[in-house]
Amino acid sequence: MSKDLLPKPSLLKGVTGVLALADGTILQGVGCGAVGDAVGEVCFNTAMTGYQEILTDPSYMAQIVAFTFPHVGNVGTNLEDLEQMSGGAETAARGVLFREVPTDAANWRANSDFDAWMQRRGVIGLAGVDTRALTRKIRETGMPHGVIAHSPTGEFDLDALVAKAKAWAGLEGLDLAKDASTTQTFTWDEGLWSWPEGYAKLDQPKYEVVVLDYGVKRNILRALAHVGARATVVPADTKAEDILARNPDGVLLSNGPGDPAATGAYAVPEIQKLVQSGKPVFGICLGHQMLALAVGAKTVKMEQGHHGANHPVKDLTTGKVEIVSMNHGFTVDSASLPKAVTETHVSLFDGTNAGIALADKPVFSVQHHPEASPGPTDSLYLFERFAGLMDAAK
Numbered sequence: 055m056s057k058d059l060l061p062k063p064s065l066l067k068g069v070t071g072v073l074a075l076a077d078g079t080i081l082q083g084v085g086c087g088a089v090g091d092a093v094g095e096v097c098f099n100t101a102m103t104g105y106q107e108i109l110t111d112p113s114y115m116a117q118i119v120a121f122t123f124p125h126v127g128n129v130g131t132n133l134e135d136l137e138q139m140s141g142g143a144e145t146a147a148r149g150v151l152f153r154e155v156p157t158d159a160a161n162w163r164a165n166s167d168f169d170a171w172m173q174r175r176g177v178i179g180l181a182g183v184d185t186r187a188l189t190r191k192i193r194e195t196g197m198p199h200g201v202i203a204h205s206p207t208g209e210f211d212l213d214a215l216v217a218k219a220k221a222w223a224g225l226e227g228l229d230l231a232k233d234a235s236t237t238q239t240f241t242w243d244e245g246l247w248s249w250p251e252g253y254a255k256l257d258q259p260k261y262e263v264v265v266l267d268y269g270v271k272r273n274i275l276r277a278l279a280h281v282g283a284r285a286t287v288v289p290a291d292t293k294a295e296d297i298l299a300r301n302p303d304g305v306l307l308s309n310g311p312g313d314p315a316a317t318g319a320y321a322v323p324e325i326q327k328l329v330q331s332g333k334p335v336f337g338i339c340l341g342h343q344m345l346a347l348a349v350g351a352k353t354v355k356m357e358q359g360h361h362g363a364n365h366p367v368k369d370l371t372t373g374k375v376e377i378v379s380m381n382h383g384f385t386v387d388s389a390s391l392p393k394a395v396t397e398t399h400v401s402l403f404d405g406t407n408a409g410i411a412l413a414d415k416p417v418f419s420v421q422h423h424p425e426a427s428p429g430p431t432d433s434l435y436l437f438e439r440f441a442g443l444m445d446a447a448k
């Protein structure tokens with residue numbers, strides 16, 4: 055085991071949790087949340103708040119999230135900050151790692167403490183690990199495959215856990231949108247949250263938007279309502295003909311888990327028809343990547359990915375810099391963008407593509423999360439840009 059990744063003994067009450075990486079590295083700590091083990095890609099997230107939204111973001115399916123912020127769980131969990139639509143017993147992320155052992159919940163909105171919430175929702179937690187050393191490792195060698203395990207008796211078959219991490223094929227080529235998507239069409243009219251009112255209600259919709267659900271976050275639907283759009287959410291494999299038959303004012307391609315290239319196999323031909331129809335189209339994250347595939351560009355796997363709530367992105371159409379929420383492990387290869395497609399946004403961390411627009415159609419998309427949740431709301435203007443395109447098309 056690398057010396058860097060040894061636990062800090064003062065933090066440990068007993069080794070009841072481990073993370074076993076495919077290269078044989080073992081991190082030991084205090085297990086919490088659900089008991090058992092789970093395999094996934096290990097990424098780090100630099101957000102300082104919003105762990106409940108992050109862990110329930112469907113785009114984190116098949117991933118294990120290591121928070122660089124040391125105190126996770128202190129404000130407990132509540133019934134509102136859930137991003138996945140199902141709201142069911144299963145949470146998107148497979149596991150979570152953090153530095154300090156979580157305390158009891160201390161927040162007026164909390165109805166549960168973090169440990170009990172993780173237990174109920176099947177999330178395995180591992181506390182007391184040197185997340186800084188793990189983050190440095192990910193920065194140097196990319197996002198590893200790992201198995202997170204929690205055993206209250208402290209018994210682990212470490213060789214078997216490493217073997218399981220090694221045997222996992224990874225996210226490349228994996229279509230998870232079909233698992234994250236709704237199977238039933240439904241409409242949504244809840245707006246954004248503010249204090250002390252709570253969630254707003256959309257009374258008089260100005261626009262009707264069909265949302266192709268590849269694993270949509272609730273706050274995307276709320277941000278649509280915020281600009282006057284009522285969402286009709288349809289399953290990931292819905293045909294363009296069926297969407298256009300509803301005569302929506304616009305179509306939104308949602309975020310979602312997995313590899314865009316694998317998901318694109320069935321979604322891309324439908325997105326191409328939607329683009330050709332002349333309807334305004336807005337893509338977010340996985341939706342952005344699949345729109346890029348639909349217009350002939352390529353997507354590639356990233357080394358360490360972007361996961362956080364403090365990423366600077368430049369809107370090349372206005373010259374403005376926005377601080378955004380990011381969560382992606384694949385990226386659109388800007389060099390592969392065809393001539394008719396403009397690069398509208400770039401990441402100021404590494405220059406990777408963060409947005410595109412079509413020259414001759416009311417179609418655009420971004421890699422980041424304008425709906426935030428968690429994170430800053432600098433990019434909410436993109437929902438207004440979408441509304442502007444819908445106005446122009448009316």
Ligand SMILES: NC(=O)CC[C@H](N)C(=O)O
Nearest residue numbers: 113309310339340383384
């Ligand atoms: N948040 C998302 O939609 C993520 C998109 C894709 N699964 C990626 O990791 O790049």
